[in-house]
Amino acid sequence: MLETLDKLAVKQHTTTAGLVRGYVEKGLCVEGCKEDVDFIAQIIRQELTAVYHVDEIKAIVDHDADRLAKMLMKVGKVSGAMFFLLLKVLMSLAAEGSEDNFDCMLTEAVKLGVDYMQKKDFQINSFLEDTGNLRKLADRL
Numbered sequence: 001m002l003e004t005l006d007k008l009a010v011k012q013h014t015t016t017a018g019l020v021r022g023y024v025e026k027g028l029c030v031e032g033c034k035e036d037v038d039f040i041a042q043i044i045r046q047e048l049t050a051v052y053h054v055d056e057i058k059a060i061v062d063h064d065a066d067r068l069a070k071m072l073m074k075v076g077k078v079s080g081a082m083f084f085l086l087l088k089v090l091m092s093l094a095a096e097g098s099e100d101n102f103d104c105m106l107t108e109a110v111k112l113g114v115d116y117m118q119k120k121d122f123q124i125n126s127f128l129e130d131t132g133n134l135r136k137l138a139d140r141l
Contacts, residue, residue: 002016005020087106090105105141108140108141109141112137112140112141
């Protein structure tokens with residue numbers, strides 16, 4: 001361990017004692033910050049519970065969660081309706097095409113939809129702005 005410290009001290013243009021002193025200081029700062037964070041969290045918790053009651057906070061969160069769930073259900077119903085409407089329109093337009101071609105197109109569209117839903121929030125904008133890639137994916141259909 002001493003050899004490793006000596007080599008590291010040479011790389012950092014310092015002495016081994018100075019390097020060890022720096023590590024000890026960092027360790028003490030980390031430990032001190034941990035205690036400070038715990039202390040501050042305790043104060044915040046006390047202040048919040050003095051102003052708000054846990055039951056009130058839970059009621060607000062539950063109400064908002066219910067609203068979000070209902071909104072998601074509406075979006076899901078509309079999305080489902082649009083999906084099946086689009087299928088009907090495509091079936092009408094593709095009446096002269098083969099059933100196998102339509103089935104392949106539908107299977108590929110569902111796969112692309114699943115891939116889209118699995119993207120992270122930060123990926124969505126760039127994905128939708130990449131029109132070349134969107135055209136390529138649409139051509140796969």
